[in-house]
Amino acid sequence: MSIFTKKSKLIGNLRTLMNEGPTIIGMMSVTIEAGGSLDTAVRDVAKNGPITSSRLFKNVVFDADTRTTSDIKIGLTSVLLLLPAHLTAYRRAVHMVIAASESSDKVEKARMLKDASDVSLLGLKEAGESYSSSLNSPCMMVFGLGIMVPMILMSILPMLSMGGLFSSSPIGSTPVSAITLIVIPAVIVMVILSVKDNNPFMAELFEKIDMKYVMSLMFVVPLLIIVWILTEKIDLTIIISFAVAGALIVLIMFPEVRKEKIREKQEQLLKDSVFELGNKLISGENFEYALITSLGTRKECQTIADSMSREIALCRGDIYAAIRMSLSKISVSLADTFCDIYRCTQKDIRDAGRLAISIGRQLQDQEIVRKGIQNKLKSMVDMMIGTAAIFAPMVLGMSVAMLGPLSRVAENVDFENTTAILSLYLVELCILMSFLTAYLNGRAGFKEIIFRIGMMLPISMTVFFLCTSISL
Numbered sequence: 001m002s003i004f005t006k007k008s009k010l011i012g013n014l015r016t017l018m019n020e021g022p023t024i025i026g027m028m029s030v031t032i033e034a035g036g037s038l039d040t041a042v043r044d045v046a047k048n049g050p051i052t053s054s055r056l057f058k059n060v061v062f063d064a065d066t067r068t069t070s071d072i073k074i075g076l077t078s079v080l081l082l083l084p085a086h087l088t089a090y091r092r093a094v095h096m097v098i099a100a101s102e103s104s105d106k107v108e109k110a111r112m113l114k115d116a117s118d119v120s121l122l123g124l125k126e127a128g129e130s131y132s133s134s135l136n137s138p139c140m141m142v143f144g145l146g147i148m149v150p151m152i153l154m155s156i157l158p159m160l161s162m163g164g165l166f167s168s169s170p171i172g173s174t175p176v177s178a179i180t181l182i183v184i185p186a187v188i189v190m191v192i193l194s195v196k197d198n199n200p201f202m203a204e205l206f207e208k209i210d211m212k213y214v215m216s217l218m219f220v221v222p223l224l225i226i227v228w229i230l231t232e233k234i235d236l237t238i239i240i241s242f243a244v245a246g247a248l249i250v251l252i253m254f255p256e257v258r259k260e261k262i263r264e265k266q267e268q269l270l271k272d273s274v275f276e277l278g279n280k281l282i283s284g285e286n287f288e289y290a291l292i293t294s295l296g297t298r299k300e301c302q303t304i305a306d307s308m309s310r311e312i313a314l315c316r317g318d319i320y321a322a323i324r325m326s327l328s329k330i331s332v333s334l335a336d337t338f339c340d341i342y343r344c345t346q347k348d349i350r351d352a353g354r355l356a357i358s359i360g361r362q363l364q365d366q367e368i369v370r371k372g373i374q375n376k377l378k379s380m381v382d383m384m385i386g387t388a389a390i391f392a393p394m395v396l397g398m399s400v401a402m403l404g405p406l407s408r409v410a411e412n413v414d415f416e417n418t419t420a421i422l423s424l425y426l427v428e429l430c431i432l433m434s435f436l437t438a439y440l441n442g443r444a445g446f447k448e449i450i451f452r453i454g455m456m457l458p459i460s461m462t463v464f465f466l467c468t469s470i471s472l
Contacts, residue, residue, distance in 0.1 A: 015200040017083070018127045019442075020050035021090045021120035022366045023333070024057075026359065028097045029113040030337065033355050034344040038101035039072045048336055073098060089123020110358070117362050121369050127200045128373030134198065135380050135440070138191045142384065142436065145188055146429055147392045150180050151399050154418050177421050185428045192436045201373070201442035213450045216252050220245035235419035235468075239461045242427050246457025253451045262300075267331045269298050271363040277341065278356030287345045287352070288312050288319065291338065304330065374441075381437050388426075388433035389459040396422045397467025419468055426464055430456040 027049060028041040036044075046057035060075040062068075069075035076098065080091045096116035103109040153176045196202060223241035231237060273294045280290035292312070296305035304326060311322035320339050327335035337359060344352035400419050434452035438444045 016052045016202060017087055017090050018123055019201045020053045021093055022117065022124055024049050024053045025093050025097060025116050025120045026362045029117065029362065030340045030359055032097065032101050033110065033113060033358060034340055035347065038098060042072050042076060089119055093120040117365065121365055125369050125372065128376065131198065131200055132376040135195065138195055139380050139383060142188055142191055143387055145184055146387055147395050149184055150422065150425055151396055153180055154399065154422055180421055180425050181428065185432060188432050192432060192439060195436065196439040199439060199442055202439065202444065213253065213447060216249045217450065219248050235423055238420060238423040239465050243458045243461035246454045249450060249454030253447065253454065257451055263330055266300055266304065267334065269301050270330060270334050271367065274337065274356050274363060275360035278353045278360055281345065281353030281356060282350050284349065287342055287349065377440055381440050384433050384437050385456065388430045389456045390463055392429055393426050393460045393464035394467055396426065397464045400468045401470045423464060426460050427457065430460050
């Protein structure tokens with residue numbers, strides 16, 4: 001166990017294995033259904049699988065190649081036994097694949113592989129339900145800390161001291177500002193990190209930080225200087241500068257975000273086209289023709305079909321290269337799937353059709369389960385976005401507006417910096433909620449977070465400014 005514990009640190013967050021389960025079961029099923037061995041399936045996952053599973057399987061391959069274990073099967077079985085209890089479904093599904101690889105009966109093999117896929121999907125569904133139910137407390141804590149505590153500190157305490165409940169303000173302006181701008185965000189950061197660590201759907205990303213997005217964040221610096229020179233009011237300077245900076249971020253990033261949404265749509269349609277390809281192959285159509293026509297049935301994928309047609313015409317018989325050139329920019333895993341189907345057509349084209357239909361069913365089942373999980377998390381994500389963009393600035397802005405008339409009759413209470421402190425706090429809250437919502441969705445890429453910040457800041461600053469401008 002100690003050896004595995006040391007290795008697990010190199011493997012990464014084992015919680016994400018459940019999220020990767022349906023994918024690696026699908027990859028192994030494709031290889032085994034196409035006539036490949038367990039050894040080939042494990043090596044394929046080690047080379048091309050999702051990050052955490054790939055690292056786990058690489059250890060198995062390494063141990064087998066260095067004769068630490070006698071073969072792949074024994075090494076894989078030993079590692080599976082050491083997985084923690086919450087990964088039981090992952091372990092059981094892989095064991096079913098191992099059993100299927102040893103079956104000589106095609107019908108029995110297909111049944112066991114389907115059972116393995118169903119078990120991994122059920123485990124993923126249960127993990128999603130468990131995770132979504134565990135979010136109520138941390139999200140409500142963020143909601144309470146993000147709105148109620150700053151409102152009490154910046155608004156109610158000064159009013160209490162005005163009413164004579166306290167002979168003098170029990171907390172000075174400096175400690176209140178420190179609590180609002182440092183302590184509360186620090187507590188929220190700890191809650192966010194706990195949400196991230198417990199998320200079984202958190203993808204481990206390795207993306208280069210584009211300096212274009214870093215520079216878009218830096219627009220706020222000259223804006224702060226310019227607005228301060230024009231207004232000489234610290235609260236307006238913060239509100240206007242961050243609102244404009246957020247709008248600029250959205251304008252700069254929108255074309256790329258739109259491009260990514262189109263890619264995601266095309267990826268979804270490619271998954272659907274696997275079924276059509278299978279039906280065409282079963283009817284005896286040529287693979288190249290069947291592939292191009294199944295892709296071209298949807299207008300969103302027409303450019304992909306045209307690209308595929310050109311690549312096949314120019315590839316000099318290297319269909320694998322043609323598929324990867326056309327599809328890898330959309331999805332590397334789907335490109336590999338189509339290559340596996342083509343490889344199977346070299347033996348029997350109708351068997352390849354049945355394989356494609358089986359893969360299409362697995363992909364659709366995975367999509368149904370993942371969408372169900374996303375729908376359950378959507379309410380939490382929407383609540384956090386609403387908190388940062390609308391509800392918090394509205395409540396805090398109205399609190400500041402109520403202090404307006406009181407400031408004219410309270411000579412011993414200082415309300416001057418309240419608006420500035422709260423506007424700066426709302427900037428921090430938008431940034432923190434951008435991280436939290438990205439972590440809830442399991443998409444914590446740098447571009448994703450920056451775009452969320454850009455979307456929230458203009459709305460939050462506008463709502464806060466309008467509420468503070470209300471004359472009471």
